Amino acid sequence: MNSLPQRNELTDEPQEGQTASGERQNLADALAHERNVLRTMIDLIPAFIYAKDANSRFTACNELVARRMGTSPEQLVGKTDFDFFPPEMAQKFFDDEQALIKSGVPLINHEEIAFDKTRGMNRVILTSKVPLRDEHGNLTGIVGTGYDITDRKVAEERMASMERHESIGRLAAGVAHEINTPIQYLKDSVSFVQEGVQELLDYIDALHAAMPQPKEPDENVEELRKEMPPALKLMADGLSRIAEIVRSMKDFSRADQNEVGQVDLNRSIHSTLVVARSQYSAVADAETELGEIPPVTCNGSQINQVMLSLIGNAAEAIRDKVNGTSERGKIMVRTRADGEHVVIEIEDTGGGIPEEIRERVFDQFFTTKQVGSGTGQGLSVARRVIINAHNGSLDFTSEMGKGTTFIVRLPVNGFAME
Numbered sequence: 001m002n003s004l005p006q007r008n009e010l011t012d013e014p015q016e017g018q019t020a021s022g023e024r025q026n027l028a029d030a031l032a033h034e035r036n037v038l039r040t041m042i043d044l045i046p047a048f049i050y051a052k053d054a055n056s057r058f059t060a061c062n063e064l065v066a067r068r069m070g071t072s073p074e075q076l077v078g079k080t081d082f083d084f085f086p087p088e089m090a091q092k093f094f095d096d097e098q099a100l101i102k103s104g105v106p107l108i109n110h111e112e113i114a115f116d117k118t119r120g121m122n123r124v125i126l127t128s129k130v131p132l133r134d135e136h137g138n139l140t141g142i143v144g145t146g147y148d149i150t151d152r153k154v155a156e157e158r159m160a161s162m163e164r165h166e167s168i169g170r171l172a173a174g175v176a177h178e179i180n181t182p183i184q185y186l187k188d189s190v191s192f193v194q195e196g197v198q199e200l201l202d203y204i205d206a207l208h209a210a211m212p213q214p215k216e217p218d219e220n221v222e223e224l225r226k227e228m229p230p231a232l233k234l235m236a237d238g239l240s241r242i243a244e245i246v247r248s249m250k251d252f253s254r255a256d257q258n259e260v261g262q263v264d265l266n267r268s269i270h271s272t273l274v275v276a277r278s279q280y281s282a283v284a285d286a287e288t289e290l291g292e293i294p295p296v297t298c299n300g301s302q303i304n305q306v307m308l309s310l311i312g313n314a315a316e317a318i319r320d321k322v323n324g325t326s327e328r329g330k331i332m333v334r335t336r337a338d339g340e341h342v343v344i345e346i347e348d349t350g351g352g353i354p355e356e357i358r359e360r361v362f363d364q365f366f367t368t369k370q371v372g373s374g375t376g377q378g379l380s381v382a383r384r385v386i387i388n389a390h391n392g393s394l395d396f397t398s399e400m401g402k403g404t405t406f407i408v409r410l411p412v413n414g415f416a417m418e
Contacts (some may be wrong), residue, residue: 045064049065056093059141069117107129110128114146116148190232261297263297272311273311273333275308283328284318329349331346340412346406353396394407
């Protein structure tokens with residue numbers, strides 16, 4: 001008996017022995033295999049790949065996208081970003097996509113912040129989105145890709161921060177050096193004038209006492225006698241204040257670049273409070289309780305940067321609380337020795353950190369400030385600098401309505417000198 005024709009692989013003609021249903025099954029199997037290969041290849045690509053319809057509903061995605069959103073590719077289909085992201089974040093994605101669908105203009109290499117449920121933190125994604133059209137040229141949705149560039153951004157930000165800090169340190173040291181000499185001239189001159197004026201006043205008094213008939217006191221002389229000593233004292237105090245600022249600038253910037261050595265943290269804290277005074281003086285008073293602590297082997301520049309960041313955050317918390325009132329807050333800085341560690345506490349009387357965001361305070365790029373007011377890098381960098389480079393720790397306690405205390409622990413000899 002003659003068999004049915006089988007399909008020829010080159011001519012696509014049916015050949016003997018193959019039925020029409022068998023042919024369809026082979027085609028279906030081949031198509032399923034190709035889809036499986038394509039799916040596997042797409043899932044292996046280290047990028048977020050997805051497609052959405054005109055209403056920004058997911059129609060397809062690779063495994064990386066689904067995992068980031070805490071679901072599977074099958075369960076993601078038909079959902080929107082509003083089902084997975086905070087409302088303001090989802091709204092931003094939706095607005096960008098709808099603008100693309102309306103204009104037909106691709107969005108290429110656009111940086112956006114997206115929450116990653118796998119890591120439980122925000123990540124920076126470099127994304128590109130292009131319009132998706134059907135066979136008639138009608139725009140039916142979008143196709144998007146994205147790459148996680150968080151680590152790269154962190155490295156860039158840290159490098160830029162270090163470069164800025166070093167540049168500012170060198171500039172501050174140079175300015176302090178240039179200002180120091182004329183300030184010393186002025187201080188010496190004011191001291192000389194103070195002494196001279198007092199001697200002249202004493203001499204005038206002696207002359208008046210030696211006269212047989214003392215003259216009536218001259219109003220102008222009496223006014224000078226009354227006003228000049230306080231005025232000269234104010235000048236001397238002002239110059240001493242300027243000298244303190246210059247000295248603090250020199251101390252603050254002295255440990256720049258990658259210098260590691262024995263650092264007197266009490267002196268560093270005093271210098272940092274002087275340098276940072278403009279950040280808190282309008283809303284808070286700073287007090288210190290500095291205990292007897294040993295010198296700490298550390299990178300003084302990095303520790304100064306951490307202290308400056310924590311004091312700035314304390315001032316910001318107080319400002320948010322007292323804004324619009326006549327109240328003033330307080331920043332208290334304490335130091336103490338604890339075995340082989342030195343502990344620094346920076347306490348503020350701000351509004352405290354809400355319970356729901358406390359676990360995210362040290363996340364990269366997390367910030368409660370308005371857009372443009374901060375990068376969310378300060379506390380993240382501070383913690384990494386301390387833990388990774390100094391074998392220490394940075395934690396906090398907070399009570400709503402009463403304030404927050406950041407606690408830094410540094411080993412006395414935990415940072416090896418090069």
